[in-house]
Amino acid sequence: MKHFIKVVRAEAHKQFRNKIHNVWVVFSMLIWPILAFAAAYFQFKPFSFEAITEKVSYLNDESIITYIMIGYFAMVFFRSFVQSAWEFSSERIYGTLELIYLSPASRIAIILGNAIASLAINVWMFALFMTGIYILFNQVPLMNGAVLTLALAMMVLMSILWGMLLNALFLFTRDSGMLFTVLEEPMELFAGVKIPVQLFPLWAKGIGLAFPLTYVIKLLREVVFLGHNLAEVSALFYTCIFICTIMFVATVFILKWGERHNAITGDMALF
Amino acid sequence: MIEARNLKKTYHTKVKKGLFKREKDIVEAVKGIHLKLEKGQIIGLLGINGAGKTTTIKMLSTLIKATSGEILVDGVEINENPLKIKQKVNMIAGGERMIYWRLTGRENLWYYGQLYGIPDKVLKTRIDRLLTLVGLNEKQNVPVERYSKGMKQRLQIARGLINDPDYLFMDEPTLGLDAPIAREIRTYIKKLAIEEQKGILLTSHYINEVEALCDYIYILDHGEVILEGTAKTLSESTFETKITVLELAEMNSEIEASMQRFAVEENAIIHRSPDAYLIRFESKNELTEALVKRIHSENLPLSKLYVEAPKLEDTIIEISRRVNS
Numbered sequence: 331m332k333h334f335i336k337v338v339r340a341e342a343h344k345q346f347r348n349k350i351h352n353v354w355v356v357f358s359m360l361i362w363p364i365l366a367f368a369a370a371y372f373q374f375k376p377f378s379f380e381a382i383t384e385k386v387s388y389l390n391d392e393s394i395i396t397y398i399m400i401g402y403f404a405m406v407f408f409r410s411f412v413q414s415a416w417e418f419s420s421e422r423i424y425g426t427l428e429l430i431y432l433s434p435a436s437r438i439a440i441i442l443g444n445a446i447a448s449l450a451i452n453v454w455m456f457a458l459f460m461t462g463i464y465i466l467f468n469q470v471p472l473m474n475g476a477v478l479t480l481a482l483a484m485m486v487l488m489s490i491l492w493g494m495l496l497n498a499l500f501l502f503t504r505d506s507g508m509l510f511t512v513l514e515e516p517m518e519l520f521a522g523v524k525i526p527v528q529l530f531p532l533w534a535k536g537i538g539l540a541f542p543l544t545y546v547i548k549l550l551r552e553v554v555f556l557g558h559n560l561a562e563v564s565a566l567f568y569t570c571i572f573i574c575t576i577m578f579v580a581t582v583f584i585l586k587w588g589e590r591h592n593a594i595t596g597d598m599a600l601f
Numbered sequence: 602m603i604e605a606r607n608l609k610k611t612y613h614t615k616v617k618k619g620l621f622k623r624e625k626d627i628v629e630a631v632k633g634i635h636l637k638l639e640k641g642q643i644i645g646l647l648g649i650n651g652a653g654k655t656t657t658i659k660m661l662s663t664l665i666k667a668t669s670g671e672i673l674v675d676g677v678e679i680n681e682n683p684l685k686i687k688q689k690v691n692m693i694a695g696g697e698r699m700i701y702w703r704l705t706g707r708e709n710l711w712y713y714g715q716l717y718g719i720p721d722k723v724l725k726t727r728i729d730r731l732l733t734l735v736g737l738n739e740k741q742n743v744p745v746e747r748y749s750k751g752m753k754q755r756l757q758i759a760r761g762l763i764n765d766p767d768y769l770f771m772d773e774p775t776l777g778l779d780a781p782i783a784r785e786i787r788t789y790i791k792k793l794a795i796e797e798q799k800g801i802l803l804t805s806h807y808i809n810e811v812e813a814l815c816d817y818i819y820i821l822d823h824g825e826v827i828l829e830g831t832a833k834t835l836s837e838s839t840f841e842t843k844i845t846v847l848e849l850a851e852m853n854s855e856i857e858a859s860m861q862r863f864a865v866e867e868n869a870i871i872h873r874s875p876d877a878y879l880i881r882f883e884s885k886n887e888l889t890e891a892l893v894k895r896i897h898s899e900n901l902p903l904s905k906l907y908v909e910a911p912k913l914e915d916t917i918i919e920i921s922r923r924v925n926s
Binding site: 332333336337339340341343344347348424425426428429430431432433434435590593594595596 | 612613614656659662663664665666684687688690691692694698699700701703704708711712713715716717718760764
């Protein structure tokens with residue numbers, strides 16, 4: 331266990347130092363989410379919410395800013411993992427992946443460390459931004475603090491597991507760059523970051539179900555806007571735990587199978 | 602000791618035939634290699650055509666699984682306890698990859714040390730010792746991107762020693778380095794084997810490097826060991842003739858005629874050097890004894906007499922010529 335923690339810490343430190351070599355890099359990470367958030371907000375602003383409110387009771391002129399912000403807040407967590415997993419595949423190019431495989435370090439610890447670094451790098455700025463917006467717009471929605479804390483914890487857990495799963499996929503194959511394309515924009519659209527999933531046709535709802543982000547956003551919005559207690563969101567919580575379990579099992583399986591496969595094909599040095 | 606017995610590796614690959622069509626292809630990269638590496642010994646792997654050197658190194662270091670055969674590390678089969686084996690081996694490659702450029706030299710060593718679960722105090726002492734060994738003490742807190750090629754390579758060596766391995770696999774460790782730095786690195790490598798008793802497997806395209814460092818050499822061609830031995834025994838088994846060199850203090854037509862007669866008597870070929878006082882005799886046997894007698898009987902002004910061993914480079918060129926023809 332001590333070795334596991336050492337590896338997580340070392341990997342997180344390495345990734346952090348690799349990515350943050352200049353304080354402006356940190357600030358630049360804030361720019362994209364702010365612009366995307368602002369664009370989404372002003373796209374919605376001119377439209378009437380009457381039709382939407384029929385399907386999503388809590389979405390109206392006043393709540394739209396919080397509604398979109400929650401979507402983007404969760405999105406930043408998940409998106410940062412897609413990007414960091416994609417960047418992690420560069421270990422293959424630099425030859426360092428071979429050295430990681432050469433060592434006795436736990437592979438799970440490596441990808442967990444990478445995921446944690448990504449979380450630390452990308453998320454704090456957006457959290458700061460969100461707090462600022464709340465204060466600015468004086469929007470403090472009715473919510474259950476304890477359940478919100480649990481929901482946020484679930485969001486962190488799910489996003490880390492999502493990151494680990496993607497890392498495992500990116501480590502497994504050198505042709506996984508397409509996953510980046512598939513997961514970036516479609517995740518934003520189908521998980522209901524901007525547009526409520528309730529308004530989607532059935533096929534689009536089906537796609538949305540494939541992204542863990544969909545469940546996290548739903549959970550956060552129900553807690554924030556409807557002030558649901560734990561009993562009311564328990565089904566959603568259990569679903570999230572089930573998805574977490576699937577993601578973890580899949581990660582362990584892909585890592586083990588991938589390393590075995592690479593040892594047979596010798597692909598780990600190829601890029 | 603690392604011992605590989607009848608090691609084979611076959612790759613099943615897919616070759617693109619157009620946009621959608623792919624054909625299966627089977628490549629036998631290594632075809633039954635036997636080799637041994639003892640602690641304190643440096644062995645060389647030299648390859649001719651697609652020899653299978655890198656595949657062999659990767660199999661020995663646990664990165665690639667052999668299709669068949671056996672690898673024993675200190676008597677333990679490599680697949681029996683790979684985690685234990687990983688603690689005993691490490692790999693150093695030439696070039697500027699395999700280190701993190703934005704991290705400092707010390708941070709790189711610390712990171713790799715953590716991967717091996719080395720206790721913090723031990724790791725700190727070891728990093729200090731390794732930085733001193735490779736002469737990077739003063740630059741330890743400078744990002745690697747500001748290092749010269751030679752410094753990066755020295756850091757690679759320190760990185761390869763971070764887990765204090767018993768066996769090191771070095772793949773072209775002096776690739777692309779200037780001659781003085783390459784010589785410095787060779788000195789480290791020799792030191793590692795002699796003073797630290799590391800077993801080192803070296804591959805290099807610089808044949809002089811292999812000749813200078815290796816106690817034993819394996820020559821691979823198309824995945825097979827076609828010849829093995831020390832540099833001396835390799836050349837002896839490759840070249841059928843021996844070169845005896847005679848250097849005289851003076852030369853005249855009488856001496857020249859005498860040497861011609863000697864060559865005919867001994868069934869040797871004479872190679873005259875641009876240096877008029879130097880004569881090379883190529884024959885099946887060493888001619889030193891016969892030449893000493895002739896020099897004595899004719900009272901010739903001897904300066905030097907020796908048998909010229911062919912360089913490993915000549916041996917490899919000769920083997921390569923035979924293989925390709």
